[in-house]
Amino acid sequence: MSAGAVEPGLASLARGGELADEELKACCADAYANPAVRWLLGEELHPGGAATTLRTLELAGLRPGERLLDVAAGAGASAILAARELGVEALGVEYGERAVEAARADAAAADFEASVRFLRGDAEALPVEDASFDVVLCECSLCTFPDKRRAVAEFRRALRPGGRLALSDVVAEAGALPAQLRGAMATVACVGGALPLGGYEELLAAGGFSLARHELLAGDADLFARRIEERLRGARLLGIGPPEGAPLRVEQAIDAVRMARRAIADGLLGYAILIAQLSEPARSQT
Amino acid sequence: MLGATESICPRCRRVLDAQLIERAGRVVLSRSCPEHGAFEATVYGDARRYAEIQRFDKPGEAPRERQTESVAGCPDDCGICPEHAQHTCLGIIEVNTACNLDCPICFADSGTGHQEHGYSLSLEQVESMLDSFVAAEGEPESVQLSGGEPSIHPQILEMLRAAKTRGIPLVMLNTNGIRLARDPRFAPALAEIGVHVYLQFDGFEEASQEAMRGRALTEERLRALDRCAEAGVSVSLAAAVERGLNEHEVGAVVRFGVEHPAVTGVFFQPVTHSGRFRPESDPLDKLTNSDVIEAVAAQLPDWFRSEDFVPVPCCSPSCRSATFALYDGEDLVPLPRLVDVEQYLDYVSNRAVPDLDVREALEGLWSAKAAGGSAPVAERLECIACATAMPAELREVAARGFMIVVQDFQDPYTLDLRKLRKCCVAEIAPDGRLIPFCAYNSVGYREQVRREASRAAPAGAPR
Numbered sequence: 001m002s003a004g005a006v007e008p009g010l011a012s013l014a015r016g017g018e019l020a021d022e023e024l025k026a027c028c029a030d031a032y033a034n035p036a037v038r039w040l041l042g043e044e045l046h047p048g049g050a051a052t053t054l055r056t057l058e059l060a061g062l063r064p065g066e067r068l069l070d071v072a073a074g075a076g077a078s079a080i081l082a083a084r085e086l087g088v089e090a091l092g093v094e095y096g097e098r099a100v101e102a103a104r105a106d107a108a109a110a111d112f113e114a115s116v117r118f119l120r121g122d123a124e125a126l127p128v129e130d131a132s133f134d135v136v137l138c139e140c141s142l143c144t145f146p147d148k149r150r151a152v153a154e155f156r157r158a159l160r161p162g163g164r165l166a167l168s169d170v171v172a173e174a175g176a177l178p179a180q181l182r183g184a185m186a187t188v189a190c191v192g193g194a195l196p197l198g199g200y201e202e203l204l205a206a207g208g209f210s211l212a213r214h215e216l217l218a219g220d221a222d223l224f225a226r227r228i229e230e231r232l233r234g235a236r237l238l239g240i241g242p243p244e245g246a247p248l249r250v251e252q253a254i255d256a257v258r259m260a261r262r263a264i265a266d267g268l269l270g271y272a273i274l275i276a277q278l279s280e281p282a283r284s285q286t
Numbered sequence: 287m288l289g290a291t292e293s294i295c296p297r298c299r300r301v302l303d304a305q306l307i308e309r310a311g312r313v314v315l316s317r318s319c320p321e322h323g324a325f326e327a328t329v330y331g332d333a334r335r336y337a338e339i340q341r342f343d344k345p346g347e348a349p350r351e352r353q354t355e356s357v358a359g360c361p362d363d364c365g366i367c368p369e370h371a372q373h374t375c376l377g378i379i380e381v382n383t384a385c386n387l388d389c390p391i392c393f394a395d396s397g398t399g400h401q402e403h404g405y406s407l408s409l410e411q412v413e414s415m416l417d418s419f420v421a422a423e424g425e426p427e428s429v430q431l432s433g434g435e436p437s438i439h440p441q442i443l444e445m446l447r448a449a450k451t452r453g454i455p456l457v458m459l460n461t462n463g464i465r466l467a468r469d470p471r472f473a474p475a476l477a478e479i480g481v482h483v484y485l486q487f488d489g490f491e492e493a494s495q496e497a498m499r500g501r502a503l504t505e506e507r508l509r510a511l512d513r514c515a516e517a518g519v520s521v522s523l524a525a526a527v528e529r530g531l532n533e534h535e536v537g538a539v540v541r542f543g544v545e546h547p548a549v550t551g552v553f554f555q556p557v558t559h560s561g562r563f564r565p566e567s568d569p570l571d572k573l574t575n576s577d578v579i580e581a582v583a584a585q586l587p588d589w590f591r592s593e594d595f596v597p598v599p600c601c602s603p604s605c606r607s608a609t610f611a612l613y614d615g616e617d618l619v620p621l622p623r624l625v626d627v628e629q630y631l632d633y634v635s636n637r638a639v640p641d642l643d644v645r646e647a648l649e650g651l652w653s654a655k656a657a658g659g660s661a662p663v664a665e666r667l668e669c670i671a672c673a674t675a676m677p678a679e680l681r682e683v684a685a686r687g688f689m690i691v692v693q694d695f696q697d698p699y700t701l702d703l704r705k706l707r708k709c710c711v712a713e714i715a716p717d718g719r720l721i722p723f724c725a726y727n728s729v730g731y732r733e734q735v736r737r738e739a740s741r742a743a744p745a746g747a748p749r
Binding site: 227230231233234236237238 | 612613614617619623624
């Protein structure tokens with residue numbers, strides 16, 4: 001596979017191991033920078049693609065001239081989209097070094113070097129000033145963060161008074177999911193670490209946010225899973241196996257995605273946009 | 287209203303201003319002749335999709351040579367005239383008018399009996415027509431010998447060989463399969479020359495066969511296909527589709543084709559009403575590409591969705607749509623699920639194309655010069671797969687790409703001159719003119735060529 005060798009974190013998943021927090025972060029970053037994964041998921045790497053991103057930003061009331069922080073920005077598609085469509089200034093923070101380089105190159109290619117910047121950094125220790133953004137965007141990523149409370153506290157710190165948090169993420173009734181959709185591998189795939197809607201609400205409340213509104217995107221979740229299933233079947237038809245040491249065989253991956261589609265149909269798994277506001281006064285933070 | 291264009295009066299053939307309008311979700315071509323009154327015809331069954339696919343309109347490329355001058359104006363100067371906006375992807379030579387069937391739906395007005403202005407071309411004539419095609423195109427990519435029934439022409443093998451020796455990669459024989467079924471030496475002879483067979487194959491049911499072809503043909507077609515498989519001849523199934531006759535069989539034809547070892551693709555053609563068929567039928571009820579695509583998707587829901595069929599960008603977007611599918615005997619996945627084909631073949635939206643090599647490869651596939659399973663197609667599939675972060679060992683697998691094409695030809699009722707000017711399928715006339723296929727059948731060129739050819743080389747004359 002032209003994607004090259006498998007990163008150590010992914011290889012350790014293949015052995016069925018659990019990962020330390022730093023390993024898990026690296027593993028997620030590597031997975032989503034991998035060309036094969038981007039081929040499977042699409043460049044936006046989340047359900048609904050650009051349309052979901054724009055809807056999320058619309059619900060958050062992002063206006064031209066405001067400052068946007070995109071946490072776990074990946075290869076920068078959403079930050080560049082926001083600058084192009086909404087005329088905002090954006091900073092993307094991303095854990096993976098390669099993704100940051102790719103994002104910078106894309107911003108330059110799209111002539112948005114001046115208004116869209118990218119920094120390497122950890123969502124749990126954001127490399128930004130206090131109270132410096134109007135909106136924090138975090139798409140399909142909070143569910144993968146090992147310490148979600150710290151990440152939420154960082155979102156709060158980055159926002160100026162009156163700022164909004166715009167999340168879109170996997171929602172899951174984790175306890176009701178089959179075992180194959182839990183564990184470290186499933187966490188990297190955004191399913192294992194996902195919370196039910198109420199779980200996000202509690203997490204946000206504990207971090208000093210109040211949930212202003214939410215929208216469930218059941219159709220987008222299934223379309224996303226369907227695309228992955230079809231591309232995996234295409235890979236199988238073309239006789240493409242995963243590289244040596246990859247965590248899953250194609251056949252197992254197809255089974256897992258089909259299981260996820262059943263869970264989506266049963267309402268146990270889905271995708272949602274959540275818009276939260278800073279609650280005043282701030283509650284105690286952990 | 288969806289747009290303004292020009293059409294003709296189906297009676298007197300004069301050119302008229304015309305409107306494309308939306309009615310009950312369908313696209314209707316409407317115009318009025320001062321002498322013969324108003325005429326309307328359905329040209330696309332899904333108005334929403336019709337508007338959406340206009341972005342798959344690739345700017346045309348000029349041919350190397352044009353054979354005629356602009357004198358009377360489109361569509362009366364065909365051949366190709368300076369007004370034409372596209373070169374020719376596929377050339378068709380009708381070598382005779384005689385046939386061993388009398389199909390009620392024949393647009394070429396061929397048959398077994400005496401032919402009014404019937405003709406049978408000589409090998410020398412066909413060679414000179416091929417030379418004209420080569421002169422016009424430089425390196426033409428595909429030619430189809432048709433008729434009448436070309437397989438009953440005594441020199442058909444020499445004619446096919448003449449096309450091959452001129453370096454045309456895809457040489458097709460358009461046949462009803464009767465000779466292939468009856469003559470065990472015919473398929474091996476085609477294999478030896480390297481001919482791709484374009485086999486009339488509309489469905490399986492006797493009632494629809496009777497109505498469309500005059501008699502049941504399934505047994506002979508199956509024998510013809512088995513002989514092709516045995517000889518190593520690749521075959522595209524060509525299915526005429528008519529409302530109320532065999533539209534319910536399109537799924538069965540695809541399923542059969544995908545499973546048969548000789549078959550590399552299926553071409554669906556809504557029946558044109560330009561010949562002798564159903565002159566009384568209402569042009570507003572005509573079956574169109576979107577109707578056939580929806581029928582395939584509805585009859586094979588586990589395999590296809592309507593969106594898998596992407597317009598071919600070299601001709602007008604509502605003329606021809608195609609898809610390719612990968613199949614391993616169990617699972618089938620259409621190529622547009624693996625590559626964002628629509629994104630690559632969009633010539634209007636102002637978006638950066640991620641990879642120009644992939645666009646070029648896809649243009650090679652989504653083209654009137656492609657047939658499933660042919661070598662250039664296999665190479666292009668390989669290239670596409672490479673560029674989407676897949677490995678290189680695909681040559682053998684890519685050759686399994688199964689092609690499905692839906693091609694709507696125009697008749698005097700549906701003729702849209704704006705579309706016609708971008709037509710990339712041409713009838714090659716004995717005098718070397720390249721006449722866009724839908725002009726040939728709608729404007730009077732067929733009758734003209736036939737009169738001239740029958741004077742020069744009447745059918746039944748000693749050859």
